[in-house]
Amino acid sequence: MSSVESAVRPPVAKIKKRTLKQRLHASGYKWAPYLFISPFFAIFTVFGLFPLLFSLFLSFHYWEPAAGLSAMEWVGIENYTFALTDDWFQTSVYNTLWLALAAGIPQHVIAIPLAYFLHTSFKRSRNTVIGMYFMPFITSTVAISLVFTTLFSRDFGMINMLFTSAGNWTIGDIQPLAWLFPTENIDWNRPEYTKTMIAFVVFWRFVGWNTVLYLSAMQTIPKDLYEAATVDGAKRWQQFWYITVPMLKPMMFFAVTLTIIGNLQLFEEPFIITGGTGGLEQAGKTAAMHMYITAFVEGDFGTASAISWILFALIAFLTWGNNKLLGEKK
Amino acid sequence: MNKLTKSHLIAYFIVGMGSIIMLAPFYFMFIFASHTNSSILSVPPPMWFGGEFINNVGILLDALPYFWHNIGLSFYVALITTILNLFFCSLAGYAFALFEFKGRNVMFILIMGTMLLPPFLGMIPTALIMSKLEWMNQPRALYIPMACGAMGIFMMRQFISSAIPKELIEAARMDGCNEFAIYWRVVVPLITPAFGTLGLITFIGQWNNFMGPLVVMNDMKMFTVPLALRALQGTGQVPWGAICAGAAIAVVPLMILFVMTSRKLIDGLTAGAVKG
Structure with missing residues (x-):
């Protein structure tokens, strides 16, 4: 139909029509990007921003969920003061920080030399080996924690069996490893061992991830640095210590930041390992778990919201501190 | 080369021991999945495969009568989440990569900023919203909130701005292609490698997702696999063999996927960290 029209119309109109079409296209160019990014904002507004504001609102209220939304009662900062002075909350924050350090530091202390070994001594089999170390990172936390x-x-348990057989290993009359390994089975559910158990699982899950991060950073270090060092007679460990480690600093900062953020939110591993209870004497209860239990087991949504904001503030503060400590000085 | 052999050997030894520690839990998961409870509870525990896998699955199904449904649901939710993410993230990534528009940088920074918000912060209100919307126990409660992630937008923007020249888009526009058609016919065919990576990451993430379903799925039939496995815990005498069989069933699809695509997956997951 339009072709008939354009055939009938004089050439002037034809030109006009083309400009109109061009203008339409130009306007399409204008609105299209907004339309294309709108799904993110639509979803984020409903399921990201609104929950956030609502949670902030809730944290200043006392609320019995069963009584409906109208039963909300303004209590000011009472939820915050209650949470902060609560013994269980303090225990859970202590546990979280303990786990963050005990699971976090070994991740990096082991991942860096490991990445160095992979970088220098593995060529053809490198991808296979990386795959093995990375496997825990992609598998279901719940399945593997079980x-x-x-x-x-x-x-x-296999772990006790290994430990005690090392501890009870005898040469003649002496047990050379008894000082290091237990000679009797350890009850890992006892409060003094719960955190160690959780920290090991977290370490196991993330060491491969950090290794991959450090390895990819090592691959960007210029080769001539090492060549120059070799010419000057530097040994391999000297090259590692004086070239690799300093050159890795930006990646260390990044990886440590990720570890801090991730470890302070620890939830799944302790939740599964302690059967959702936090373990004996709450020894394995993290702050995120404490929030979950306060909300969904005890039904205190106001306090739980306050807890989540306190935890958020703690994460923000520690990330900031890490930035001051390790971040690039400008 | 000869001079380095010793340090190479040390490296091989340490890395080898480490990979045994990394893989041992998976190994014992498979071993225990094929043994009865009493055999797992004996000293020493079994070290090689037994023949009880089918029986363990039977015990699993007694405790979790909807287990196959749970697997199907997990697969369905992960698949829909993946498709939605590929579509929405590539659209947004395309807009940020190849369009000039007012507020582009501000909006991009805003979107990236949302990655800093920890998921637990929205956990309580999300549960309330889902119950208000009557989305409790509905698969959409899991895939709609996850349908367009900031990380995916970032990945797509990076890929599109490096893989698609602006001239190509302008040429298509000159030829009278409308904006959506340019996306669908020019951009999409060129970004299939990035689709592969983002698709894998999204699928695996949603398959393993525990916190999300934990607060919105309370009907056993509508449990995803991680929730179903967790439900085995509190059932008196713990059926270790059945738990390991269930864990193996949950983990094996990912292991296969990972073995086939590990390089691509690892590169994709670390790309943001290394280049960004």
């Missing part, structure tokens, strides 16, 4: 509860069990 497997670990089996391996850590007191009487038949």
Whole structure:
């Protein structure tokens, strides 16, 4: 139909029509990007921003969820003061920080030399080896934490069996490893061991991830630095210590930041390993778990919201501190 | 080369021991999945495969009568989340990569900033919203909130701005292609590698997602696999063999996927860290 029209119309109109079409296209160019990014903002507004504001609102209210939204009662900062002075909350923050350090530091201390070994001594098999170390990172935390509860069990767990057989290993009359390894089965569910168990699982899950990060940073270090060092007679460990480690600083900052943010939110591993309870004497209860239990077990949504904001502030503060400490000085 | 052999050997030894520690839990998961409870509970525990896998699956199904449904649901939710993410993230990534528009940088920074918001912060209100919307126990409660992630937008923007020249888009526009058609016919065919990476990451993330379903799925039939496995815990005498069988079933699809695509997946996951 339009072709008939354009055939009938004089050439002037034809030109006009083309400009109109061009203008339409130009306006399409104008609105299209907004339309294309709108799904993110639509979803984020409903399921990101609104929950955030609502949670902030809730944290200043006392609320019995069963009584409906109208039953909300303004209590000011009472939820915050209650949470902060609550013994269980303090325990959970202590546990979280303990776990963040105990699971976090070994991740980096081991990942860096490991990445260096992979970088210098592995060529063809490198991808296979990386794959093995990375496997824990992509598998279901729940599934693997359940497997670990089996391996850590007191009487038949593989880990106790390994430990005690090392501890009871005898040459003649002496047990050379008894000072390092236990000679009797450890009950990992006892409060003094719960955190160690959780920290190991977290370490196991993330060491490969950090190794991959450090390895990719090492691959960007110029080769001539090492060549020059070799010419000057530097040994391999000297090259590692004086070239690799300093050159990795930006990546260390990034990876440590990720570890801080991730470890302070620790939820799934302790939740599964302690069966959702936090373990004996709450020894394995993290702050995120405490929030979950306060909300969904005890039904105190106001306090739980306050807890989540306190935890958020703690994460923001520690990330900022890390930035001051390790971040690039400008 | 000869001079380095010793340090190479040390490296091989340490890395080898480490990979045994990394893989041992998976190994024992498979071993225990094929043994009865009493055999797992004996000292020493079994070290090689037994023949009880089918029986363990039977015990699993007694405790979790909807287990196959749970697997199907997990697969369905992960698949829909992946498709939605590929579509929405590539659209947004395309807009940020190849359009000039007012507020582009501000909006991009805003979107990236949302990655800093920890997921637990929205956990409580999200549960309330879902119950208000009557989306409790609905798969959409899991895939709609996750349908367009900031990380995906970032990945797509990076890929599109390096893989697609602006001239190509302008040429298509000159030829009278409308804006959506340019996306669909020019951009999409050129970004399939990035689709592969983002698709894998999204699928695996949603398959393993525990916190999301934990607060919105309370009907056993509508549990995803991680929730179903977790439900095995509190059932008196813990059925270790069945738990390991269930864990193996949850993990094996990912292991296969990972073995086939590990390089691409690892590169994709670390790309943001290294280049950004």
